[in-house]
Amino acid sequence: MKILPVFLPQRGCKNRCIFCSQGAVTGFEEPPSFDELDELVRSYSKTTDTFEIAFYGGSFTALDESEQIRYLRWARRYVQLGVCDGIRLSTRPDEIDESRARFLKECGVKFVELGVQSFDNEVLRLNNRGYTREDVLKACEILSRFEIDFGVHLMVGLMGDEAAKDILSAWQTTKVGAKTCRIHPTLVLKGSTLETIYRRGEYVPLNLHTAIDICSDMTAILESQHVRVIRLGLYVPTELLKNIVAGSYHPRFGELVRTRLVEKLYNFLNASSVVHTERESSWVSKLNVGKSKGERLGFVVNGRFVVWQDALERYAEEISKEVVLCSKR
Numbered sequence: 001m002k003i004l005p006v007f008l009p010q011r012g013c014k015n016r017c018i019f020c021s022q023g024a025v026t027g028f029e030e031p032p033s034f035d036e037l038d039e040l041v042r043s044y045s046k047t048t049d050t051f052e053i054a055f056y057g058g059s060f061t062a063l064d065e066s067e068q069i070r071y072l073r074w075a076r077r078y079v080q081l082g083v084c085d086g087i088r089l090s091t092r093p094d095e096i097d098e099s100r101a102r103f104l105k106e107c108g109v110k111f112v113e114l115g116v117q118s119f120d121n122e123v124l125r126l127n128n129r130g131y132t133r134e135d136v137l138k139a140c141e142i143l144s145r146f147e148i149d150f151g152v153h154l155m156v157g158l159m160g161d162e163a164a165k166d167i168l169s170a171w172q173t174t175k176v177g178a179k180t181c182r183i184h185p186t187l188v189l190k191g192s193t194l195e196t197i198y199r200r201g202e203y204v205p206l207n208l209h210t211a212i213d214i215c216s217d218m219t220a221i222l223e224s225q226h227v228r229v230i231r232l233g234l235y236v237p238t239e240l241l242k243n244i245v246a247g248s249y250h251p252r253f254g255e256l257v258r259t260r261l262v263e264k265l266y267n268f269l270n271a272s273s274v275v276h277t278e279r280e281s282s283w284v285s286k287l288n289v290g291k292s293k294g295e296r297l298g299f300v301v302n303g304r305f306v307v308w309q310d311a312l313e314r315y316a317e318e319i320s321k322e323v324v325l326c327s328k329r
Contacts, residue, residue: 001085002051004044006037006071011058013092015130017117018159018197021189021243034074045083052110053078055089059115061104062095072107079108086110090153094131096139101146112143112150113182118158118165119172126160128193140176151180151230156214157206157248158186159197163214167319170218174225181222182231185211187247195245208256211248216261217319224309224316232257258283265311268318271299 008031010020032040044051053075060068078084088111089104096112104112118124119133143150152173156166173181185206188198197203206214219229233253236244250256262283266274273290275298276283284291290300297308 002048003054003088004041004051004084005054005056006032006040006075007057008055008060008063008071009057011060011063011067013059014062015128016193017130018126018128018193019155019186019189021192021195034070037074041078041083050085052086052088053084054087054113056113057090059092059095060089061091061100065103068103069107072109076108088113090115092131093136093139096142098142098146101142101148105146105148109148111179112148113180114139114143114150114152114178116152116169116173117155118161119169120161120165123158123160123165127158137176140178144177149179150177151182152176152178153182154218156183156185156211156218159194159203161186163210163217166214166218167221170221171320174222174227178227180228180230183215183218183229184232184234184253185215185248187234187249188245190243190245198246205247208248208250212253212256212260215253215257216264219257219261220264220312221316221319224312255282259286263287263289265308265315266299268315269299269301269306269311271301271306273300274298275300275305 009029010016011031013020041053055071055075060071063071072087075084075087079086087107087109089109090113093114093116096114114136116136117127117129119136121133124132140150154166154169154173155161170181186194188194188203188205194203198205215232219232222229231254233250236249241249258280259282262274262280265271266287266289271289273292274284274287275292275294275296277294277297280297299306299308299311
C-alpha cells in the first residue's frame with residue numbers, strides 16, 4: 001500500500017527526545033494548511049490508484065481532540081469519495097488509552113504506527129522518551145483489543161543501547177501483535193540534543209557495518225514471525241543530507257541489510273546456492289555465491305530446496321539462543 005505522508009512536525013509531543021530534529025530530515029517546521037493538503041492529494045492521486053493518508057512527524061493522539069477531528073474529518077472525506085483507501089497515523093505509546101482507541105476506531109483510522117524505539121527501560125530513559133516498556137505493552141494490548149492494526153518503530157544505536165537489547169526488542173515486537181515494523185539506525189542530526197552530547201564525546205554512533213549486521217538479525221527475527229519489515233533506514237531528502245552530523249546513513253540501507261541477511265542465511269545453512277526471483281535480484285547480485293533465478297526465494301542445501309521462511313525461522317531460533325546465553329553471563 002502506498003502512503004501519502006502528511007507531516008505534523010513534533011505536534012503533540014510533550015517532550016523532546018534527545019535524537020529528535022524533525023525539520024532537519026523532513027524539511028518541515030510547520031504543518032501544511034488544508035489548502036496545501038488538498039493540493040497534495042490532487043497531485044498524488046494522479047500518480048497512483050491506491051494509497052492511504054498518513055499523519056506522521058508528531059504524536060497525533062496527543063493533539064487537542066478538536067485538532068484531531070479537523071485532520072481526520074479532512075482525510076475521511078477523501079476515503080468516502082473513494083480517492084484514498086484509509087487513514088493511518090503515528091503516535092507515542094503513552095498517548096494510547098481506551099478512550100483514544102475508541103475515538104480512532106469511530107473516525108475510521110485503519111492503522112497506528114507506535115514510536116516505540118526500544119523495549120528497554122534504561123534506553124528509553126537515557127533518550128528522554130518519557131514512557132516505559134510497560135506503557136508500550138499496555139498500548140499494544142489496547143489497540144489489539146479494539147481491533148486496530150498497528151506497527152512498531154524501532155531504532156538501533158541509541159544512547160545506552162547494545163546489540164542484545166535490539167535483538168530482544170525485535171523479539172518483543174513479535175509478541176505484542178504488531179503487523180509491521182520500521183527500523184533505522186540512530187543519526188546525529190543538527191539541532192538535536194544528541195548533537196551536543198556527540199560533540200562532547202559522550203556518544204559514539206554505530207558504524208555502518210555494525211548497524212547493517214544488527215538490523216539484518218532483527219529483520220530475520222521479525223519476518224520469521226510474520227511481522228513485515230516495511231522500512232529499513234531513514235529516508236532523508238538529498239537537499240537535507242547536510243543536516244546529518246554523524247551516524248550510519250546510506251541511501252540504500254535497506255538493500256544492504258537484505259543482502260547481508262541473504263549472506264548470513266546462506267552461510268548458516270551451508271547452502272550451495274541462492275534461488276531468487278526478479279524482486280530479490282538486487283539483494284544477491286553482489287554476493288560471491290552460487291545463484292539462480294526461480295519462482296520463489298530460498299536456498300539449495302545438500303540438493304534440497306529450503307524456502308526462505310523456513311531458513312528465517314531456523315536462523316532466528318539460533319539467534320535467540322545466543323542472546324539468552326549472553327544475558328546469563
